[in-house]
Amino acid sequence: MNQENQNVEHKRIWKDEYLKWVSGFANAQGGKIYIGIDDDLTVVGVDNLHKQLEDIPNKIINNTGVFPETNHIKVDGKDVIEIVIEPCGMPISYRGAYYYRSGATKQELRGNALHQFLLKKMGLNWEDIPCDGVTLDDIDDGAIEYFLDHAIGEGRMEPESRKSSKEEVLSNLGLIKDGIPTNGAVLLFGKYPQRKFVTSSFKIGRISVH
Incomplete structure (x- = not known):
């Protein structure tokens, strides 16, 4: 035994x-x-x-x-x-x-x-859950534009993406569910993410391709 x-x-x-x-x-x-x-x-x-x-x-x-x-x-x-x-x-x-x-x-x-x-x-992953009490108005237009500028500039998105609405951008990134931005959307593009997630932190990795 x-x-x-x-x-x-x-x-x-x-x-x-x-x-x-x-x-x-x-x-x-x-x-x-x-x-x-x-x-x-x-x-x-x-x-x-x-x-x-x-x-x-x-x-x-x-x-x-x-x-x-x-x-x-x-x-x-x-x-x-x-x-x-x-x-x-x-x-x-x-x-x-x-x-x-x-x-x-x-x-x-x-x-x-x-x-x-x-x-x-x-x-489910935490970042994929719709964020309670958050609407598209809580998403920063400037942050979306900054993201699009860099994504288009690096060839990761088509120039036509600039014509997309805020909701369409989030949808294409998998950051909105049933019209509600996810926790991930608030962390990346929220106007005041610290009001929702006091202790959250990011880990960013950079991969070089030779």
Whole structure:
């Protein structure tokens, strides 16, 4: 029997609080929980085997929406329950909180870590999200013109692009969704981006082609 790691957890007995571990495994790479084995790998077995084989998966399904694979295995001649949790493509919460398996620990995701996790699960990047409360009036015409001057001057855009409206320019750059400028649009072309994003920063790389 393996030591606890990113994908393995041992528990002497089942407790409903271990639904947090289920959430953590489902939100990460998946994993297995063994009931009837101590943290030090001492095999103690489980009581009421058949009842637990019925109760545990029902609790997992009802509280997290995860459908586990639950197996009865023998370890050192004793009954052990193996709970297999597959990684899930959608965020899995338990009682409104989101957990994540990192190494051999379970972490509750909060703040920016939770925000980034939810975006990743939804296949979104922060800069691609429409910026709440922002309209085209918040986009700086001068910044758009400056961008067009340099893009056209370097041959990256056609001269006809100067005739494009502000909305068309943002649309061509993928910086507007349903008529609302994205977070990326506000950072690049907003009149007062610091009012929206106090702690944002840019990293710019320059590539030389020889």
